[in-house]
Amino acid sequence: MASNTAPPSNYQNASPSAEPDSLRSFPKKQSGGPDDVFTSLPVSETAERAVLSCMLKSQREKISDAQETLTPDFFYIPAHRKIYETLSALFDEFGKVDLITLTEELERKKILEEVGGRADVAALLDDVPTTAFFDHYASILKDKFILRRIIDTCTNCVQDAYGTQGSRKDEDKAGATVTELLDTIEKNVLAIRDAANKEKGNRTIHDHVMKVIDSIAEMHGKGDGLTGISSGLRDLDKITNGLQRSEMMVIAARPSMGKTSLVMNILENITMHADNPMPAAFFSLEMSAEQIVQRLLCSRARIDMQKLRSGFLSKPQLRQLMTVAQTISKSPLYIDDTPALTIMELRAKARRLHDEHGIKIIAIDYLQLCKSPGAGRQESRQVEIAEISSGIKALAKELDIPIIVLAQLNRAPDARGGGKPKLSDLRESGAIEQDADFVGLLVREEYYAEDEEERQSSAGRAVLHVAKQRNGPTGEVPMTFRKEMMRFENAAEGEYEV
Helix, strand or coil: CCCCCCCCCHHHCCCCCCCCHHHHCCCCCCCCCHHHHHCCCCCCHHHHCCCCCCHHHHHHHHHHHHHHHHCCCCCCCCHHHHHHHHHHHHHHHHCCCCCHHHHHHHHCCCCCCCCCCCHHHHHHHHHCCCCCCHHHHHHHHHHHHHHHHHHHHHHHHHHHHHHHHHCCHHHHHHHHHHHHHHHHHHHHHHHHHHHHCHHHHCCHHHHHHHHHHHHHHHHHHHHHCCCCCCCHHHHHHHHHHEEEEEEEEEECCCCCCCCCHHHHHHEEEEECCCEEECCCEEECCCCCCCHHHHHHHHHHHHHHHHHHHHHHHHHHHHHHHHHHHHHHHHEEEEECCCCCCEHHHHHHHHHHHHHHHHCCCEEEEHHHEEEEECCCHHCHHHHHHHHHHHHHHHHHHHHHHEEEEEEEECHHHHHCCCCCCHHHEEEECCHHHCCCCCCEEEEEEHCHHHHHHHHHCCEEEEEEEEEEEECCCCCCEEEEEEEEEEEEEEECCCCCCC
């Protein structure tokens, strides 16, 4: 089937004033060849008409299929795009549509002549003898659409690259501008696939309502009351209903409180769940991947970290360690320990992991170690942190997955009785508090014990103070911290099995 065939005669004979703007912008061949304006970009006029013909011939089945797989932008020819939109709207409203109804609606909207008139619309019924090849026609439209998006995106990239080169004033600013441009280009290129599969920005309220209804039905079907991903910690799941998609979750604490251990335990529970392991990514800006794996091994095998480091492990413990090592090595956990990542680099890596491995959750340790590409140009560290925080929130929304971000608190809790932290203790920027959907402040009682007796009585007690939750209640999440294993568990429970 030819991909660039001549349009119907009414397109070529139309006066310039009646010609759609999107076609008028492409110069026609002086030779008056049959494919004139349609050689400018990849388009299959035949396939577009074939899809519309199938939709008219088998409306209930093919219109539904088209609505699931195609968008109006798949149709390059404006007349075909308008016919497709009208067909879909009529089907949504009445559950059926025929040639007469379609023609009358086009006339009512005063666009019948723009799409070729009654004769051209009626001719759609004769374009294909059978609807059996609908999927093939639709795939042609999709391929042409992708090619057009590639051309458009790459053209814009070239123009932006030349513009960036011409605007350089000094080396530091140029480097930051190029980094930002690279992030934008990668985002736009990766967005081509999303645009070919679904149009997120053009969904109607009906689409959003149905999505919420589906999630409610799924929640009731599961019977566990969770609308998000289970953290594996009972009391945390109870207050959050699971880790929610597109949310930025901040877990903040003073140094040595166990922030990294807590987030690693959550990722362990998610990626090594016996029934439903989910892929996850961990960006460690503070510790090496080997140190992270050491913690995972000790936590999962319930082995004393000090004994592991000193080499004093019994044979049963070594066997347990080897068994756990096999489990961890097969888990869908991806660790990136690149130091001093910029927010642009982090977002690029996250998009790639999401695209290639379908990760369901990301954790970042920790926010204040992340860099802004324009750090040298920022007025203050607060402005830089605000840029990083908003970038992470935008990434969570873009990928539609939860992102857990660890953050440091300032010294204020140390001067406060009992060391209970507050939202205002978040270090270096109030933007973190503003951008986050969830803020949990971690504290261990023994850290602030005044004597040995109090330290022993409070050993292992930990509380995650939920100071902010945009879509849920605040409160306290009690946990047990087994320091020797670097492991958080449900409070008042012994061995916790995933």
